[in-house]
Amino acid sequence: MIHYILQTLAFQLLFLVVYDLFLKRETFFNWNRVYLLITPILSFLLPLIQIEAIQQNIPEQFIIQLPAVIVGGTASEGITAAETTASFWNFGWESLWLFGVAISLLFFSFKLYKIFKLKNSGTRTQFEKLKLIILPKSDAAFSFFDTVFLGETLSETQKQNILLHERVHIQQYHSVDLLFFEALRIVCWFNPLVYVFQNRMELLQEFIADDKVASQKDRSSYYQDLLSQVFKTEKISFINTFFNHSLIKKRILMLQKSKSKKIFQLKYLVLIPVVCGMLVYTSCAQEAEGSATATTADYTTTSASKSEVIQNIEALKESIAAKGNLSSEEEKALKTLMVLTSDEGMNNLHFDAVKDQIEIPFGVIDKVPVYPGCEGLDAEETKKCFIQKISTFVGDNFELKNLNNTAIFGKQKIMATFVINREGAVVVKDIKADHAELQAEALRTLNLLPKMIPGEHQGKKVAVQYGLPIVFIVE
DSSP: OHHHHHHHHHHHEEEEEEEEIIISSSSSHHHHHHHHHHHHHHHHHHGGHHHHHHSSOOEEEEEEEOEEEEEEEEEEEEOOOOHHHHHHHHIIHHHHHHHHHHHHHHHHHHHHHHHHHHHSSSEEEEEEEEEEEEEOOOOOOOEEETTTEETTTOOOHHHHHHHHHHHHOOOOOHHHHHHHHHHHHTTTTHHHHHHHHHHHHHHHHHHHHHHHHHHSOOHHHHHHHHHOOOOOOOTTSSSEEOOOOHHHHHHHHHSSSSOOOOGGGGGGGHHHHHHHHHHHHHHOOOSSSSOOSSSEEEEEEOOHHHHHHHHHHHHHHHHHHHSOOOOOOHHHHHHHHHHHHHHTTGSTTTHHHHTTBBBOTTTTOOOOOOTTTTTTOHHHHHHHHHHHOOOOOOOHHOOOGGGOOOOOEEEEEEEEEEEEOSSSSSEEEEEEEESHHHHHHHHHHHHHHOOOOEEEEEEEEBEEEEEEEEEEEEE
């Protein structure tokens, strides 16, 4: 989750940089409006997209990480390692986020209350198809959806300019844009970039309305009217305010600016390499946790550069030359490497000599091992069934009563590594835990696993190695 949020923030910042550097000074107002509406949505979607065609080709390790198993009291429940590591988020950051959302909703409700209070305090009238609320003893001027709020102290000339301006906001549904960003502010209250997006949209909407009105009357006289008065305004983030002191200078400068040449529309093409770069990043990036889910195996991976591989080969050659004769174990290890790296693969002439030493990566094996009862399923369903059966078996057979050490309490973690060999038998290779009693009970439990249907690769039965994290909750 944290990784996703950081990616979203980075993408939003990049989109804003592109807008500020290339687009915001151009007079393609409607194009810019679309840009500001779409790019925040893209920033949420792009981290979720992974295109296999451009993913990095990272070799998988031999060990597949199975879901963690939680054991506690008399009941047990298999959960994923991702859920285990996310407990801090579930009980900490999630509560903080919900608290922030609640506060943001309160502020939003207060803003709506202020609008309805003003609506009830004013005199209702109509101008063409626009609803007018005349506010007593006020010189405010703003619109919200199809309603324009005007202070009664404004002159008739000023009211005329304001109505022309606010009519553009209403006709183009600018309040919908601002409410969209208001919703983002509620959900992503912690994200300052959402506020920046909303400010950019607010200024752009003023440019759009000013441009429409100035085309109907003298442009110079229009911005002189902007300078002629100082107006009060309601500080509500999702209304279209006619006079906002911080925006007036920018609006006048944009009114004085000549229309951008159409050739400058090519600037929007800069979005293509930006989005492509984001897709490459999200397709190649991997979560730091590297843990499995209950439905999909997430492989722990390692990578080595070509130079490192060559260095290791050179070191191996020097070691062999210096030693001379190889031991039987060393010779088998070398033949295993030859089988795994040769074009013949399992058909290599050395296969029979080292078939018991060969372990094929789970990610490339033709047929994965099958747990009893999971026969006859397709490849994906076989994996799901295997994970579910392993989790259930360990949860049901691990006995906390066998732990005599009173120092064992609270959350305890074990990492077990086992192999399903060519005969389908489960062979425990390593168990890591803080207490010997935990190691012994994990070994006893794993040794009870039933015989599996072994995995196959290129028509040969091969061994596959697994890692199983187990979390014990001892009261």
